[in-house]
Amino acid sequence: MDQLNVFHYMHKDSVIHRMDCRIKLGCMVLLSVTASFASTWADFGILAGVFAAALLGSKLPVAALLRELRFFAFLILLVFLVHSFSVPGQPVQSVPLPGLTVEGVTSGLTFAGKLLLIIILCVVLAGTTPLSLLGKAVEWFLRPVPFIPEARVATMINLVFVLIPLIFSQAGEILNAQKARCVERRKNPVKRIIFLAFPLLFQTFKKADDLALAMEARCYSEKRTKAVFKATPVDWGILIFSAAVFLAVFFVT
Amino acid sequence: MIILETRHLTKIFPDGTEAVKDINLSFREGEFAVIAGANGSGKTVLVRHFNGLLMPTRGEVLLEGEPITKNLVRARTQVGIIFQDSDSQIVGQTVAEDVAFGPENLGLSPEEVAATVKETLESVGLSHLANRRPHLLSGGQKRRLAVAGVLAMKPRIIVFDEPFTGLDYPGVVQVLNQVLSLHRKGHTIIMVTHELEKVLAHADRLIVMHGGEVAEDGPPGEVLGRVGRYGVRQPYGNRPVETMTWIS
Ligand SMILES: Nc1ncnc2c1ncn2[C@@H]1O[C@H](COP(=O)(O)OP(=O)(O)OP(=O)(O)O)[C@@H](O)[C@H]1O
Numbered sequence: 468m469d470q471l472n473v474f475h476y477m478h479k480d481s482v483i484h485r486m487d488c489r490i491k492l493g494c495m496v497l498l499s500v501t502a503s504f505a506s507t508w509a510d511f512g513i514l515a516g517v518f519a520a521a522l523l524g525s526k527l528p529v530a531a532l533l534r535e536l537r538f539f540a541f542l543i544l545l546v547f548l549v550h551s552f553s554v555p556g557q558p559v560q561s562v563p564l565p566g567l568t569v570e571g572v573t574s575g576l577t578f579a580g581k582l583l584l585i586i587i588l589c590v591v592l593a594g595t596t597p598l599s600l601l602g603k604a605v606e607w608f609l610r611p612v613p614f615i616p617e618a619r620v621a622t623m624i625n626l627v628f629v630l631i632p633l634i635f636s637q638a639g640e641i642l643n644a645q646k647a648r649c650v651e652r653r654k655n656p657v658k659r660i661i662f663l664a665f666p667l668l669f670q671t672f673k674k675a676d677d678l679a680l681a682m683e684a685r686c687y688s689e690k691r692t693k694a695v696f697k698a699t700p701v702d703w704g705i706l707i708f709s710a711a712v713f714l715a716v717f718f719v720t
Numbered sequence: 721m722i723i724l725e726t727r728h729l730t731k732i733f734p735d736g737t738e739a740v741k742d743i744n745l746s747f748r749e750g751e752f753a754v755i756a757g758a759n760g761s762g763k764t765v766l767v768r769h770f771n772g773l774l775m776p777t778r779g780e781v782l783l784e785g786e787p788i789t790k791n792l793v794r795a796r797t798q799v800g801i802i803f804q805d806s807d808s809q810i811v812g813q814t815v816a817e818d819v820a821f822g823p824e825n826l827g828l829s830p831e832e833v834a835a836t837v838k839e840t841l842e843s844v845g846l847s848h849l850a851n852r853r854p855h856l857l858s859g860g861q862k863r864r865l866a867v868a869g870v871l872a873m874k875p876r877i878i879v880f881d882e883p884f885t886g887l888d889y890p891g892v893v894q895v896l897n898q899v900l901s902l903h904r905k906g907h908t909i910i911m912v913t914h915e916l917e918k919v920l921a922h923a924d925r926l927i928v929m930h931g932g933e934v935a936e937d938g939p940p941g942e943v944l945g946r947v948g949r950y951g952v953r954q955p956y957g958n959r960p961v962e963t964m965t966w967i968s
């Protein structure tokens with residue numbers, strides 16, 4: 468899991484990497500809302516074009532990312548199948564399978580399409596934005612909201628993403644160590660989960676403890692240096708373009 | 721000049737473990753001290769008192785004559801500790817971000833933070849990896865990153881807790897060279913290690929801990945002959961101290 472590149476920041480010099488993080492976040496929200504409302508072929512055509520442009524414009528290694536996205540193919544297929552067989556309606560003439568309906572297939576396709584679009588959006592966002600910057604952008608949006616300690620929220624977002632890869636590699640190591648001691652001969656899956664979960668939990672808490680200590684040693688405080696964001700005309704242009712896509716999709720539907 | 725001093729430092733953990741007992745040590749500015757001792761002899765617990773990460777049950781720690789409790793932030797910037805496990809010290813998603821963490825905590829301006837990060841990464845030779853994910857670095861590089869994270873706070877005293885564990889030969893040499901260059905620049909170095917043969921030639925002083933107490937304290941040449949009693953391996957019989965380094 469920690470070897471995967473998908474959803475990891477990759478440093479490149481592209482328009483999307485250089486974007487003001489607040490505006491990028493705004494565009495992403497706008498576009499994902501748009502994607503979740505998409506329904507006609509035209510909508511999907513427009514969005515697919517825009518997203519492909521974003522993916523190419525981000526200079527991320529598209530081929531490698533697409534290969535890694537195959538892990539999501541199963542999920543997307545599942546969504547499609549569940550819809551195809553669960554939505555009531557006209558049976559499909561050419562494929563006489565019980566439960567398969569025209570409405571189901573259409574709805575399955577739309578949902579699978581939306582899912583795919585949103586995953587691509589996440590890949591672009593994660594690949595072009597260091598998460599700490601994302602945290603800082605969220606912090607910026609939270610600044611005017613009273614009673615929310617925005618610095619703490621930003622740190623929490625940051626730490627979650629530092630800890631997750633560690634936890635995965637830890638789980639892999641524990642599992643390997645147990646395989647070396649023939650855990651596979653245990654037939655009871657519950658037992659095996661317990662064997663994995665306890666050391667993992669224990670080590671994760673220890674890691675979190677160590678991390679807290681290391682942060683304290685480096686004077687962690689919530690009065691930290693605040694990020695300074697600067698939006699360029701290009702950023703505004705991209706935001707306006709995203710808004711236009713949003714309106715176009717709503718207009719077409 | 722005495723820069724760091726402990727007086728009757730005693731730490732008893734809530735479970736009753738008396739980890740360090742009545743420690744009286746003082747470190748001169750610019751000194752290079754090595755602390756050795758068997759597993760569980762209290763080395764880590766001792767050094768974590770130096771910047772107030774642990775608070776003593778009895779006794780006190782003085783930084784330039786002032787109790788560190790008076791100004792903890794000052795103690796933490798002046799005394800940098802590099803922990804044994806580099807992985808759990810990493811708080812940033814890129815190398816540069818990780819180094820920026822400390823200066824950002826001190827509330828420096830973004831320009832100052834950027835300048836400090838650049839300068840620090842150059843000094844540890846990690847500039848070319850500034851945008852990498854820290855967890856993908858090699859062991860030696862990770863340790864250098866941990867050092868960079870501490871150096872960015874501009875400390876005067878640098879404490880290394882077992883800096884050689886898990887490093888291969890080039891890794892050890894890299895870290896050792898870095899320690900020596902910091903020492904030459906005037907930093908006070910306190911190094912916890914039991915791998916004496918890798919570093920003792922460069923040290924001014926060898927302190928041996930045993931059961932939470934200071935058992936020996938003196939010039940390496942004098943103390944070395946007696947370390948065997950305290951569970952520390954004396955390297956290769958009666959080799960002279962000057963040969964105990966991995967830098968040729
Ligand atoms: N949080 C704690 N609670 C209770 N006992 C502790 C705690 N931390 C350390 N100890 C105990 O204090 C003693 C000294 O531990 P310390 O970690 O300082 O040893 P060390 O000399 O660094 O050993 P090592 O070479 O293994 O790193 C040990 O007996 C340990 O079990």
Ligand SMILES: [Mg+2]
Pocket residue numbers: 763764765804881
């Ligand atoms: Mg220790």
